[in-house]
Amino acid sequence: MENVIEISNLDYSYPDGHRALSGINLEIKKGEIFGIIGPTGAGKSTLLQHLNGLLLGNGEIIIDNLRVEKKNEKAIREKVGIVFQNPDDQLFCPTVFEDIAFGLYNMGFTSREVEEKVTAILEKMNLSRLRELSSHHLSFGEKKRVALATTLVMNPQVIALDEPFANLDYGNIMTVIDMIRQLPITRIIISQDILLALSICNRIALLDKGKIITVAQPEVIAANTHILKNAGLDYTPYLQLIRPWGFDFHKN
């Protein structure tokens, strides 16, 4: 499978001098579900913002044979869609329709094309009834789905989701997982929820203190409890918690 994203020697420091990313090298293949896990402050969201040029660090990022740099900004942002962790940060228009239409208008689609595309995505994601509502009036789960729709409607080649499962109930988590699985594009999931990331990703990169610790298949990462423990992501205490209920993870 060919690479759709290639990151080489990426470094980034915030204006206050805090080094957020250091020597990142990563290759993400076309069509895969790629997870980036790590503890709080590991640099996951900073890395994500480099993918469509919101942040520009030292090093090189190639997206579908196009270098991420100022002059390619427009094309890169059409290729890579980002869904932020907090949907309230993503939804800023008076209605759901306008929020979803925002990106399409910026891409230069006509009003008629925008109308068709927005209607189609609303139907596909079962959000038609929210069309004329203000995003302030939606539940958190609905906001998450609308935020996803605002990016998907632009038909990106890569979608990067920052903590897509955070603050959702189990029903909404399953809905979001189903949506992610059905997307025929490259998906990057940034999560602290290691069990969910392990369950849906094809490959996972473990990020800690701005550095990639390892990139491997979920089963390899899951088995390597030592490195997970070092990164503060050891999931086995959760399993210990549910064992008294008669549920044995290994047996089941």
Place this chain on the structure above:
Amino acid sequence: MKHDFIDKYSTLDSSVHRLDPRTKVLFSLLFLVIVTSVASIPSLAIYLLFALVLVIISKVPIHFFIEKIMLITPLAFLFSAFIYISYLIEHSRSFSISMFSIHYSVLDTIVPIVMKIYISVLIVTLLVSSTRFNDLLWALRKLKFPSIVTTLSKLVYTYIFLFIDEMHRTMRAYRSRTPIRRISRIKAYGSITAGILTRSMNRSEYIYKAMMSRGFSGEFPECRINRFKSLDIIALFLFLAIIILEKFISWKM
């Protein structure tokens, strides 16, 4: 957070709501110009009646307009009083001759001014309450208002909700840890204000990034398909008929 104080009544369904935003903006401006140029009370009464009819058709609750009228009333009377006093100074003889002349000059100066202010408030409130803020900005853009004005207005509109959200969150956090509802210490005001501002700025940065990631390049795209309908033509004729009626009555008098 749920707040709808700006677009509270703009989603109602009425003939006024269904008019093209451009029609509403143009009519409102024209209406204001005509009303300010008319001086006779009967003529103003016709326009006031017309404005009230539009208010009723719009289905926007009457108390919403009354609130605005109540708000402007002290200012309207104060303003009229100033004009009346200057009128008296200028025509000092009429003040001393008889009560009738004073009464006449009150009618002649204060009443038309108050009527003009009330009509203007009704029309502007009707325009704002029956049109979504976004559509209003769109209409202004289409009517060749400077894009810097509309873009800034839209950004303010976006960020005002964010600021209110942060304010509610901060106040909720404060109240959850204070037994009394009011802020008791002056020092607390400072830290709360700083907290709200810092959090708002932080979130506004994220919103800006979300806009950038969806191709925002400094100018908001047009988000509506609006076309003049037959209703707009009917409204135009109705408006013209009212102007002709008013002119006819003034001429007859």
